[in-house]
Amino acid sequence: MFNRDFWSEIFMALRRNKLRTILTGFAISWGIFMLIILLSAGNGLKNGVTSNFADRIQNTYHIWASFTELPYKGHKANRYIMLNNKDIQLLETLYQVEEVSPVLSQGGTLIFGEKSKSVSMEGVKPIYKNIEGIKMVDGRFINENDMKNKMKVVIIDKNTSDELMRINGVSTMIGKTVFINGLSFTVVGVCKGQPWGDYGQCYAPYSTLQALYNVNRYYQLTFITRGLNTKEDNEAFQKELKKKLAALHEFSPDDKRAVWIDSQMVNSLETNRIFNTINIFIWVIGIAMLISGVVGVSNIMRITVKERTNEIGIRKALGAKPRSILLSIVMESLVITTIFGYIGLFCGMGVMEIVNMVLKTGEVATGGGEMSVFVNPTVDIKIVVSATLVLIISGVAAGFAPAWKSVKVKPIEAMNYR
Amino acid sequence: MIKLNNINKTYFGAQPLHVLKGIDLEVAEGELVSIMGASGSGKSTLLNILGILDNYDEGDYYLAGKLVKNLSENQAAEFRNKLIGFIFQSFNLIPFKTALENVALPLFYQGVNRKKRNMMAMEYLERFGLKDWAEHYPNELSGGQKQRVSIARALVTSPKIILADEPTGALDSKTSAEVMQILREVNATGITMVIVTHERGIANLTRKIVHLKDGVIESIEENDPDKMDFTKEIK
Numbered sequence: 001m002f003n004r005d006f007w008s009e010i011f012m013a014l015r016r017n018k019l020r021t022i023l024t025g026f027a028i029s030w031g032i033f034m035l036i037i038l039l040s041a042g043n044g045l046k047n048g049v050t051s052n053f054a055d056r057i058q059n060t061y062h063i064w065a066s067f068t069e070l071p072y073k074g075h076k077a078n079r080y081i082m083l084n085n086k087d088i089q090l091l092e093t094l095y096q097v098e099e100v101s102p103v104l105s106q107g108g109t110l111i112f113g114e115k116s117k118s119v120s121m122e123g124v125k126p127i128y129k130n131i132e133g134i135k136m137v138d139g140r141f142i143n144e145n146d147m148k149n150k151m152k153v154v155i156i157d158k159n160t161s162d163e164l165m166r167i168n169g170v171s172t173m174i175g176k177t178v179f180i181n182g183l184s185f186t187v188v189g190v191c192k193g194q195p196w197g198d199y200g201q202c203y204a205p206y207s208t209l210q211a212l213y214n215v216n217r218y219y220q221l222t223f224i225t226r227g228l229n230t231k232e233d234n235e236a237f238q239k240e241l242k243k244k245l246a247a248l249h250e251f252s253p254d255d256k257r258a259v260w261i262d263s264q265m266v267n268s269l270e271t272n273r274i275f276n277t278i279n280i281f282i283w284v285i286g287i288a289m290l291i292s293g294v295v296g297v298s299n300i301m302r303i304t305v306k307e308r309t310n311e312i313g314i315r316k317a318l319g320a321k322p323r324s325i326l327l328s329i330v331m332e333s334l335v336i337t338t339i340f341g342y343i344g345l346f347c348g349m350g351v352m353e354i355v356n357m358v359l360k361t362g363e364v365a366t367g368g369g370e371m372s373v374f375v376n377p378t379v380d381i382k383i384v385v386s387a388t389l390v391l392i393i394s395g396v397a398a399g400f401a402p403a404w405k406s407v408k409v410k411p412i413e414a415m416n417y418r
Numbered sequence: 419m420i421k422l423n424n425i426n427k428t429y430f431g432a433q434p435l436h437v438l439k440g441i442d443l444e445v446a447e448g449e450l451v452s453i454m455g456a457s458g459s460g461k462s463t464l465l466n467i468l469g470i471l472d473n474y475d476e477g478d479y480y481l482a483g484k485l486v487k488n489l490s491e492n493q494a495a496e497f498r499n500k501l502i503g504f505i506f507q508s509f510n511l512i513p514f515k516t517a518l519e520n521v522a523l524p525l526f527y528q529g530v531n532r533k534k535r536n537m538m539a540m541e542y543l544e545r546f547g548l549k550d551w552a553e554h555y556p557n558e559l560s561g562g563q564k565q566r567v568s569i570a571r572a573l574v575t576s577p578k579i580i581l582a583d584e585p586t587g588a589l590d591s592k593t594s595a596e597v598m599q600i601l602r603e604v605n606a607t608g609i610t611m612v613i614v615t616h617e618r619g620i621a622n623l624t625r626k627i628v629h630l631k632d633g634v635i636e637s638i639e640e641n642d643p644d645k646m647d648f649t650k651e652i653k
């Protein structure tokens with residue numbers, strides 16, 4: 001059945017109606033193209049957003065303090081709550097808290113050779129690297145030994161490191177001694193930084209900075225938890241923690257603003273939910289576009305079959321079986337949808353590959369410090385396979401109705417048509 | 419070869435039209451029969467029923483001993499492909515296929531492979547003096563050439579019966595004579611043939627002339643074509 005003659009008949013029919021074939025095909029190409037672009041963009045957005053905290057472990061928490069919303073126990077509203085060492089102690093007594101890393105923020109000036117630069121220095125524990133997903137470019141992060149011995153070591157961000165290297169003509173900053181607020185620190189690591197203006201970002205051991213500055217005020221505390229695996233667990237824990245902090249700082253447990261307790265896991269779940277919704281939305285749009293393409297093909301096939309009524313009548317008179325006529329029309333439609341579908345598919349994937357390449361070179365140019373909105377915007381093989389299936393099904397569907405009609409018509413009516 | 423019992427056919431259009439009103443007819447194997455009658459008398463309708471291109475409402479039609487009634491589309495296709503060859507007034511060649519491809523098409527539906535198909539088609543084209551026209555498309559051929567192509571196409575499957583609806587209707591008298599000569603030669607090889615015509619000259623070349631009037635057979639006339647003088651024009 002599907003021999004060379006069969007196919008040559010089909011391709012002859014397609015070639016005979018070049019314009020028609022191309023116009024119909026275009027609708028299908030466009031539908032698939034847009035579907036791929038949308039899906040890739042959706043993927044890219046998701047990859048982009050999740051990659052910004054992909055290296056962070058999930059069971060992490062951030063706490064910020066802020067202004068109170070409600071008056072409570074003789075305190076007026078809008079009182080500023082400052083986190084302190086008592087909060088750290090409180091957290092450490094909680095069963096669910098595995099390890100706390102305060103964020104001891106200390107602004108200052110870094111001086112190395114000819115160059116001085118404003119930096120924000122944060123005293124943190126080794127675990128902070130995982131909590132924030134900090135990526136090392138060179139050297140190492142703070143370790144337990146630094147903590148125990150209160151070492152005066154520092155990790156600087158890549159932009160700062162590059163700047164210092166360039167101005168001082170050195171090839172690495174690792175092992176160099178820099179001065180921060182007049183105190184000497186040894187650089188042990190370089191990390192990817194967040195591009196917050198012209199500020200450099202440094203990390204030093206919490207114990208070291210605590211000993212140097214004797215701090216009892218924190219804008220932010222971070223910690224990792226154990227045994228909190230679901231959204232419900234986390235929400236219950238958040239509630240309990242809030243109550244305890246409220247008691248400690250004398251603010252209303254109903255106060256929504258005084259402290260912010262932020263769970264990475266809850267955020268991730270929320271983000272995933274949003275992206276799943278976006279994904280569904282994209283499929284709906286894409287499928288709708290495809291359907292309009294398929295309707296187009298079906299319409300054109302109807303017209304084609306009508307134009308070919310006489311020919312089909314003649315073929316029937318010569319002994320063509322219904323199956324042969326049905327198949328030739330369905331296959332014609334299938335060939336159009338598949339060929340042009342794949343053109344759309346490959347164009348879409350090509351465009352997204354180019355976008356991907358541009359993004360990658362862009363990342364290199366900016367030192368990789370950017371928050372990426374768009375990462376690896378490509379589609380995986382699963383989507384290609386399902387798109388193929390959708391194409392085949394829609395091709396058959398588009399051809400079937402007109403084909404069936406032409407099978408049903410009596411040969412003499414077909415021959416005398418017009 | 420053909421046996422019709424009380425065939426009735428009504429077209430259900432805006433107004434039902436009873437076209438065939440009880441046709442009884444027998445055609446023996448190898449016979450050459452013509453059907454004559456006024457325009458609208460139902461000649462084509464009858465021929466289409468014989469060719470299983472159309473269905474009938476009442477009666478029985480036996481073709482080569484088999485009852486042709488309520489056939490599936492597949493069975494009908496088999497019959498048309500293996501037993502029947504058609505020749506039409508308007509040729510009904512497929513315009514985008516060459517003469518050779520047109521002639522080979524019925525063999526395609528028999529599953530004959532391309533090489534053999536083209537060889538056989540070529541043989542028939544040669545037989546009708548169309549060898550040099552094999553690669554031409556129908557619109558590059560004259561009326562007589564087109565009709566000869568369609569005769570070749572009708573014969574290529576070696577059918578038992580040829581049904582021709584006004585085969586000379588679109589041809590001038592000289593070409594008509596040539597085509598009729600070919601058809602008579604084909605009949606002489608033993609193939610049964612039914613020709614619809616409204617030209618007496620054509621009917622005179624057949625052995626049996628069926629006169630149709632308003633959907634009934636008025637008379638069946640025996641005729642001796644050998645009395646005809648072929649050197650004369652037939653129209």
Ligand SMILES: Nc1ncnc2c1ncn2[C@@H]1O[C@H](COP(=O)(O)OP(=O)(O)OP(=O)(O)O)[C@@H](O)[C@H]1O
Pocket residue numbers: 429430431435437455456457458459460461462463464616
């Ligand atoms: N498909 C159809 N639907 C309705 N009426 C039809 C149809 N085909 C033919 N008729 C009518 O049936 C009658 C017989 O038609 P038919 O074609 O058999 O005549 P004919 O004898 O071949 O005439 P002609 O010599 O003009 O070809 C005519 O009145 C015609 O109008």
Ligand SMILES: [Mg+2]
Pocket residue numbers: 461462463
């Ligand atoms: Mg007629």
